[in-house]
Amino acid sequence: MTTAESDKTGGGRAEAARAGAPVRVIADDAVELGFDEALSAVRRLRGGPGRRLLKPLLLLCAPLLGALDDRSKRALEEATGDSRVFSTAMATALNVVLDFFLYPIAGYFVGLAAGNPPLTESDRGWIVLGLLVATAETLVRWREGIFHARPAEHIRHGGSAYGAPVGWLLRPLVSQVVRWRRSGVVPVDGFFSPEFESKRERERRYGEVYTVEEHDAGAYVRLELPRRVPPSAARDQLGLGEEMPDYDVRVALEGERLVVRGRVEDDRLRAVCGISPAFPADFAAEIPVTGPFGGFGYRYQDKTLEIVVLKKGARVDGDGSNQRARG
Structure with missing residues (x-):
């Protein structure tokens, strides 16, 4: 399950959604957008000084x-x-x-x-x-x-x-045109065998495999979550499979940071986390993004969390494009 929370000045309202469920993004001018619509609006080129050509x-x-x-x-x-x-x-x-x-x-x-x-x-x-x-x-x-x-x-x-x-x-x-991107950890797979975990999978457990696109009207964040439960005797004794269950994930805007908190919900799996190295039961990823913010939304599917953030003052046209408010 994933949970989206407004920032501290937005009333603290939270909405829960299941993985893959439709998401709505509410911009600060009360325009309701679907996730893909909001992402397209954030990425779309807009007019403005020095950008018209x-x-x-x-x-x-x-x-x-x-x-x-x-x-x-x-x-x-x-x-x-x-x-x-x-x-x-x-x-x-x-x-x-x-x-x-x-x-x-x-x-x-x-x-x-x-x-x-x-x-x-x-x-x-x-x-x-x-x-x-x-x-x-x-x-x-x-x-x-x-x-x-x-x-x-x-x-x-x-x-x-x-x-x-x-x-x-x-x-x-x-x-x-291509706004700058950054990543917490460069997603490079290292050597992998049944005895050794891939470097990328270990970094996922700390919320450190993500990319960010910054645009004039907002940002798009893509964060990868763990795919596998690391091999251990405790995992086998408890009858846990290799596939990692979905985390309880909460997303919040705090100042000019996007904070993603993940928590393992299964008590048996949390017990495995307590005795396994590089396998925390909880993680918190703090991702800097440029504000001020007018709204945000997310979707979660295939162990990947996608978040779109709309800046305050961005105006959404009827065709889904986005323009910065003037004046």
């Missing part, structure tokens, strides 16, 4: 942004909240088309540097080489779709050979 710039730079790695492009797509502004698949496709012009041109200039006379038959080999390089790179980037017949939305859209310098060149633009 972001959408046309993204559209203009899409062929170059398509050279970035898959993770960066998906972060851009999530941050824009509108596939008409930026789409991972479309940007990659535009970049592939661009490469079939860039690589032959690059091959032509390599031929000139090698001493070939300009605009002669001797340049043809270098131009053809550029086309072959572009073809080979396209096959590598889209290998999952080409060789495994997967749909475009389910494949990795890899970056081009010059993706890293493009990322550095367009960093000022990207940083205006």
Whole structure:
């Protein structure tokens, strides 16, 4: 079970919900939103000083942004909240088309540097080489779709050979769209066997595996909870399975911190916690987020807690977009 609590100035009202149940987010202007609707509103690009040109710039730079790695492009797509502004698949496709012009041109200039006379038959080999390089790179980037017949939305859209310098060149633009993220503990799995637990699973038990997206209109937090009960003689004697039961989780806003408290409810499992190392029966994760806050909501499913926070003064339009209140 999960419980959401308002901050200390909000009257202390609490609402209980079962895992996976529909959630509602109440913004400070009394607009009621579903979780996905609120998340889309928080992530959506909004107008404002210095940001009005972001959408046309993204559209203009899409062929170059398509050279970035898959993770960066998906972060851009999530941050824009509108596939008409930026789409991972479309940007990659535009970049592939661009490469079939860039690589032959690059091959032509390599031929000139090698001493070939300009605009002669001797340049043809270098131009053809550029086309072959572009073809080979396209096959590598889209290998999952080409060789495994997967749909475009389910494949990795890899970056081009010059993706890293493009990322550095367009960093000022990207940083205006993809707001900064942070994580309590970098989620990296270590060595795992029946005798040794993974590093990531141990950190989950302390509420330390989370990511945060900060946006102008709010924040999105994703916190992972433990999946497994660690192996022990006590676990086997009590007949407990390997799968970790759901925690009793409480979420509250305290100042400019999002506090998530988790508690093991099963008394037998709490007894195992008392004698097992790195397996606390309770945890409290304090996650800094920038306020002031107007409302928040959460959902819990598949051992993952997702929280969306709306800032005070954010106005929600009828289409689910969000704009900062003026004045």
